[in-house]
Amino acid sequence: MMENERSADWAAYYQQLRDRPPRRTLLAALDRFDPLPSDPLALDLGCGDGRDVVELLRRGWRVIAVDAEPEALRQLAARKLPSADRITPVLARLEEVPLPLGVQLVNSSFAMPLCEPDAFRGLCARIREHLPASGRFSGQWYGKRDSWFGRPGMTFLDRNEARALLDGLELEMFEEEESDGVTPRGNAKHWHIYHIVARKPGP
Numbered sequence: 001m002m003e004n005e006r007s008a009d010w011a012a013y014y015q016q017l018r019d020r021p022p023r024r025t026l027l028a029a030l031d032r033f034d035p036l037p038s039d040p041l042a043l044d045l046g047c048g049d050g051r052d053v054v055e056l057l058r059r060g061w062r063v064i065a066v067d068a069e070p071e072a073l074r075q076l077a078a079r080k081l082p083s084a085d086r087i088t089p090v091l092a093r094l095e096e097v098p099l100p101l102g103v104q105l106v107n108s109s110f111a112m113p114l115c116e117p118d119a120f121r122g123l124c125a126r127i128r129e130h131l132p133a134s135g136r137f138s139g140q141w142y143g144k145r146d147s148w149f150g151r152p153g154m155t156f157l158d159r160n161e162a163r164a165l166l167d168g169l170e171l172e173m174f175e176e177e178e179s180d181g182v183t184p185r186g187n188a189k190h191w192h193i194y195h196i197v198a199r200k201p202g203p
């Protein structure tokens with residue numbers, strides 16, 4: 001697919017999901033930060049037009065919002081959120097972006113599987129290493145019975161592989177979902193998803 005066709009595709013996706021609430025993995029992770037760390041900082045990898053960023057800001061977090069699509073960050077800016085000064089937008093591939101010191105939450109909703117397997121595994125290792133004690137990861141990965149299994153440039157994991165990539169973290173949520181449905185673009189799809197919230201052990 002040409003670069004501009006792909007951007008147009010994502011633009012339609014953002015438009016369609018515009019008013020959806022934040023992902024429940026994000027909500028579950030945020031609820032567990034009690035008390036809230038001082039000056040809390042989150043990294044949202046593949047933030048899209050900011051479905052999760054809105055909630056992070058609402059709860060007092062600063063957010064480094066990363067997406068490879070200029071249109072995502074344009075639509076995030078167009079929301080004109082009241083606390084937009086707490087967003088640092090970064091146009092980058094999520095598997096290449098540095099994980100800055102001080103990030104207590106790495107959130108990646110429905111975005112990490114859109115990386116090549118080697119890059120995916122490298123990113124997992126970096127998240128495990130860089131999270132501070134009591135820091136968390138939240139997001140979705142795809143299983144091998146997903147209809148998109150085999151698409152180039154994407155990563156699919158069986159349950160054991162997914163668990164192994166989270167080794168050393170405490171699993172606060174690890175839910176495997178299999179369901180038949182439709183994609184936001186209206187195509188029939190079998191979903192095989194792991195919904196994850198994981199915490200680095202610490203005080």
Ligand SMILES: C[S@@+](CC[C@H](N)C(=O)[O-])C[C@H]1O[C@@H](n2cnc3c(N)ncnc32)[C@H](O)[C@@H]1O
Binds near residue numbers: 046049050068094115
């Ligand atoms: C399915 S959307 C999810 C958006 C948002 N996180 C949500 O939950 O609604 C995936 C997003 O990840 C971005 N994306 C896909 N692959 C990426 C990559 N390798 N690096 C950075 N962003 C990527 C896409 O541009 C898109 O905005």
